[in-house]
Amino acid sequence: MHKSKKALSLLLSLALVFTIVSPAFAFSFQPIPGTPEDTDSGDYFGGFNEWSDYSIVVSPAVTAVNQVISPVIKIYNNKTQKYVTGNDLEDFWKNLELLADPGVLIYDSNDNGRFDERDYSVTKVTYEGYYYYDGFNPVLGDPSVRFTLSVNDDMSGFVIQSATTDVFTSKLVRFLVAKPGKISVKISGGTVNIDGSTKTVQDAKIYFTGTQVQVFYASGNKNTLATYPETAIIGVPYANFNTDDTAYAVIEEDGKYYATVQLESNELIDLDRSGVYQGYKVVLPPLAADKKYTLKVYARVSSWTSGNNYDYYAVGNVNLTVDEGKSTLIKPEDKVLAAGLYDPVTFTLDNKLADPSKHNVVDFKKYVRFIVAGKPYNVSETTGNLVEVDTSIINNQTWYWYEVTDKGLRKVKEDSRLPNGYKVTFGSPISDTVKVNEGKEEITVNANVPKDKTLLVEAAYTNYTALFGENRPYDSVSGGVAVGPRNKGNWIGFQKDYTKVFKAVELEAKPGTLTANTDSIYANQYHNVEFTLKDVHGKGVKGKMLNFSMPVVSVGGSSFGSSGNVTTSVETQDEGKVTATLFSQYANALQVDATIPIEQPVTINVKPSQQTGTKVQFVIGSDKYWVNGKEFTMEGFQGTSPAPYIAPGDRTVVPASYIALGLNAQVFWDANTKTATFVRGDTTVQMKVGSKIVKITKGGNTFTQSMEAAATTMDANGMDAGRIFVPAKYVVNAFGYEAKWDAETKTVTIE
Known part of the structure; x- marks a missing residue:
C-alpha cells in the first residue's frame, strides 16, 4: 500500500498534461473459467476469478440509499463452472457471514411493521444468529427470536430469514439501506475444508450507485x-x-x-x-x-x-467511444479483382496515436491477415494458399497475422517452447510487400482469388498472437519475442477470444472477357480469326490458353492434313491477342473458352460452304432423285421401296448408297457389323444399323454426334430393303454440304 500518498478527491476535471507513466505494464486480461455468459452486471460481479477455487455471488450486487433489499447468496465453483447446490452447501454454511458497517442495513427491530429511527442495524449475520448495532455497541442477537443465515427452500443458496423451525412460516428478512457503508459476504478465514482438502473462497461485496x-x-x-x-x-x-x-x-x-x-x-x-x-x-x-x-x-x-x-x-x-480503424485502397482503382489472376492490391492503414512520443503506452503496431471466402464468409473456405506473395502470404483466418514493417510484411507465429507460456516468432520480411511513400506504409500483395470469391483484409493494431502475455525482451537467439502469462494480470473475463479487427479491404473477384473479331465462318474454308482475352480491368492477358470444343484449329499452315497443325488450344500473346486459323469441313457451332474465368465462352457458328458444286435432290415417297438437275431412278430389291421417307423422330432418311453417288463419295457396307462407311477425301462417316451415333473422322481426328433417328434397313413399309437408310443431314454436313427441307414439295435438297 502507498501510505505516503494522500488519497484525496479526483482532480481529473482539470486540464491534464500527461507525464511519463510507469514503465512496467503488460497486456492484462486473463480468461476466468466458468463465469456464466448470461449473467448481468448485478450478478456476475461477485468476485469470480481464476485464483480461487470458489466465488461468492450476492444479489443484489448493486444498491442505493433508501432501497429495501433481501440478499440472496450463492456459491460458484470456478473449476466445474457450476453453482453449488443441495447438501454440498453444508460445506460453506457454518463459515459464511454477511458483514455490514453500523447504521447501514436497518431491520424492523421493534416489530412495528415499518422502518423508523428507533430500529437497529445489523452488522453481522451467520448460521447461528446475528449482531446488531443499537447506536452504541455491536450486540449479539437472539437466534431464537430473530433471524439467521439459512439455506433457501430449493437448496440453491443462502438467504437471511426468520429463525423458526416451521418452514411454512419462515420468511425473508428485509433490510433498509439507510446510508452508504461497506457491505460484504465472505467465508470466515477465506477457506473451507472439503473432503480433507483446503479450498479458497473469493468474497463478494454490495456496491452503491452514483x-x-x-x-x-x-x-x-x-x-x-x-x-x-x-x-x-x-x-x-x-x-x-x-x-x-x-x-x-x-x-x-x-x-x-x-x-x-x-x-x-x-x-x-x-x-x-x-x-x-x-x-x-x-x-x-x-x-x-x-x-x-x-x-x-x-x-x-x-x-x-x-x-x-x-x-x-x-x-x-x-x-466508451471507439474511433473506427481507417484504411485507404490505392489499387485496384476500380475496386474489383481479376479472378484467377495475380492481381496487385495496394492499401494503407491510416490511424495513428495523437501523441505517442511522450508517454509509455502499448507499442502502436499494425497487423493484417488475409481471408478468401464467399459471402457470407465461411470459415471452412479460408484454408490454403489462395492469397500469395511468392507463396508466402497465407490465406487463413485463425493463425496467420502479418506485422507491417518498413521492410515488408512478416509472419507472426506461435511456437510452444516455454514451460509457462509460449513463444512468438517472426518470419523474415517479405520483399516488395511494404513501401514507405510520403510517410505512409503502402502494403501490396498479389492476390489470386477465384471467381465470385472475396478477398477480405482484416487489420488490427494489436498482435493477437502475443496478446495474452507480458512482453519480454527480444530473444535474439530464436529471432522472436518470448511471452507468457503474468502470475496475476488485470484483464479478466470468461470470453475465449478478445480479438477485434476492422475491415481494411474487401474486394470481389470478377471474371474477364473473351472476344473474337467474327462470330461465324464457312465450312470447308480456312479463316484467320483474332481472339482477345482481357481481365476485369480491361487489360489484355498474355500467356493464357484458349481451348476449342473440337480439334479444328490449324495454326500457321495451309494444310489440314499435317498432324502438327491440328490442335485444340492456342496461347494468347501481347495485349491478350492471338490469331488462329480455323477450318471445319461441316456446319456446326464451335465453343472457345479460356483457362482463366471469363464471363462467357465465345461461340463461332460454322455455316455451310459457299463453294459451288453438286446439287442433289430427293423427294419423299419417290424412287427418283436429281443430281445437278439430272433425273436418276433408284432401284429396289425384291419388291421393297428405295424411296426416302420420314422416320420416327421426324427425321428424313435416305438410301445411303444414293447419297454417296450424288456427292461423288464412296460407301462401304460391313455385313458383320452392319456398318456403312462413307469416304470422301480425308473425311469418313460411319453409321451403324440401330444406332443413333454417327462417327466422323477427319485428318486423323475422330468425333461423334448423336442423331434424332437411328440408321435402319427398313423401308417406308417396314420391310427389310436390303440397303441402309440414314438421316441425310449428318452425312452431307460432314462433307461440307447442307441439307434443306421443303415441306410443301416434301423435297430434300443437298448443296
Whole structure:
C-alpha cells in the first residue's frame, strides 16, 4: 500500500498534461473459467476469478440509499463452472457471514411493521444468529427470536430469514439501506475444508450507485482507437487507494459482459506529482467501433458529507467511444479483382496515436491477415494458399497475422517452447510487400482469388498472437519475442477470444472477357480469326490458353492434313491477342473458352460452304432423285421401296448408297457389323444399323454426334430393303454440304 500518498478527491476535471507513466505494464486480461455468459452486471460481479477455487455471488450486487433489499447468496465453483447446490452447501454454511458497517442495513427491530429511527442495524449475520448495532455497541442477537443465515427452500443458496423451525412460516428478512457503508459476504478465514482438502473462497461485496467515473488516454487520443489496447487513466472520485480491497472495472459490449479490468494499487497514477493520486492506470482490452461499450467501475471510496466520513463500495459507469480503424485502397482503382489472376492490391492503414512520443503506452503496431471466402464468409473456405506473395502470404483466418514493417510484411507465429507460456516468432520480411511513400506504409500483395470469391483484409493494431502475455525482451537467439502469462494480470473475463479487427479491404473477384473479331465462318474454308482475352480491368492477358470444343484449329499452315497443325488450344500473346486459323469441313457451332474465368465462352457458328458444286435432290415417297438437275431412278430389291421417307423422330432418311453417288463419295457396307462407311477425301462417316451415333473422322481426328433417328434397313413399309437408310443431314454436313427441307414439295435438297 502507498501510505505516503494522500488519497484525496479526483482532480481529473482539470486540464491534464500527461507525464511519463510507469514503465512496467503488460497486456492484462486473463480468461476466468466458468463465469456464466448470461449473467448481468448485478450478478456476475461477485468476485469470480481464476485464483480461487470458489466465488461468492450476492444479489443484489448493486444498491442505493433508501432501497429495501433481501440478499440472496450463492456459491460458484470456478473449476466445474457450476453453482453449488443441495447438501454440498453444508460445506460453506457454518463459515459464511454477511458483514455490514453500523447504521447501514436497518431491520424492523421493534416489530412495528415499518422502518423508523428507533430500529437497529445489523452488522453481522451467520448460521447461528446475528449482531446488531443499537447506536452504541455491536450486540449479539437472539437466534431464537430473530433471524439467521439459512439455506433457501430449493437448496440453491443462502438467504437471511426468520429463525423458526416451521418452514411454512419462515420468511425473508428485509433490510433498509439507510446510508452508504461497506457491505460484504465472505467465508470466515477465506477457506473451507472439503473432503480433507483446503479450498479458497473469493468474497463478494454490495456496491452503491452514483460514482462519476472519468476516463483519459495516455496516447493523447480523445477516444479509444478500435483494436488498439489503449493505456487508460480511470478516475474514481474519492477512491480509497490505500485499501486492500481490489477495485475492478467491468466492460459491457452491446449490453453484455465483455471483460473485467482489475484496478490494482500498484498501478496508480499521480500525473502532476502533487502527492495526490488521480486514478488507476490500466491497459484496456481491444474494442470494436461497431459496438457500444460501457465501463462500470467497482471500487472502495471514502467521502465526506456534512462532516461525516462515509467509507463504502461504490459503482459508477461511463460510456466508451471507439474511433473506427481507417484504411485507404490505392489499387485496384476500380475496386474489383481479376479472378484467377495475380492481381496487385495496394492499401494503407491510416490511424495513428495523437501523441505517442511522450508517454509509455502499448507499442502502436499494425497487423493484417488475409481471408478468401464467399459471402457470407465461411470459415471452412479460408484454408490454403489462395492469397500469395511468392507463396508466402497465407490465406487463413485463425493463425496467420502479418506485422507491417518498413521492410515488408512478416509472419507472426506461435511456437510452444516455454514451460509457462509460449513463444512468438517472426518470419523474415517479405520483399516488395511494404513501401514507405510520403510517410505512409503502402502494403501490396498479389492476390489470386477465384471467381465470385472475396478477398477480405482484416487489420488490427494489436498482435493477437502475443496478446495474452507480458512482453519480454527480444530473444535474439530464436529471432522472436518470448511471452507468457503474468502470475496475476488485470484483464479478466470468461470470453475465449478478445480479438477485434476492422475491415481494411474487401474486394470481389470478377471474371474477364473473351472476344473474337467474327462470330461465324464457312465450312470447308480456312479463316484467320483474332481472339482477345482481357481481365476485369480491361487489360489484355498474355500467356493464357484458349481451348476449342473440337480439334479444328490449324495454326500457321495451309494444310489440314499435317498432324502438327491440328490442335485444340492456342496461347494468347501481347495485349491478350492471338490469331488462329480455323477450318471445319461441316456446319456446326464451335465453343472457345479460356483457362482463366471469363464471363462467357465465345461461340463461332460454322455455316455451310459457299463453294459451288453438286446439287442433289430427293423427294419423299419417290424412287427418283436429281443430281445437278439430272433425273436418276433408284432401284429396289425384291419388291421393297428405295424411296426416302420420314422416320420416327421426324427425321428424313435416305438410301445411303444414293447419297454417296450424288456427292461423288464412296460407301462401304460391313455385313458383320452392319456398318456403312462413307469416304470422301480425308473425311469418313460411319453409321451403324440401330444406332443413333454417327462417327466422323477427319485428318486423323475422330468425333461423334448423336442423331434424332437411328440408321435402319427398313423401308417406308417396314420391310427389310436390303440397303441402309440414314438421316441425310449428318452425312452431307460432314462433307461440307447442307441439307434443306421443303415441306410443301416434301423435297430434300443437298448443296
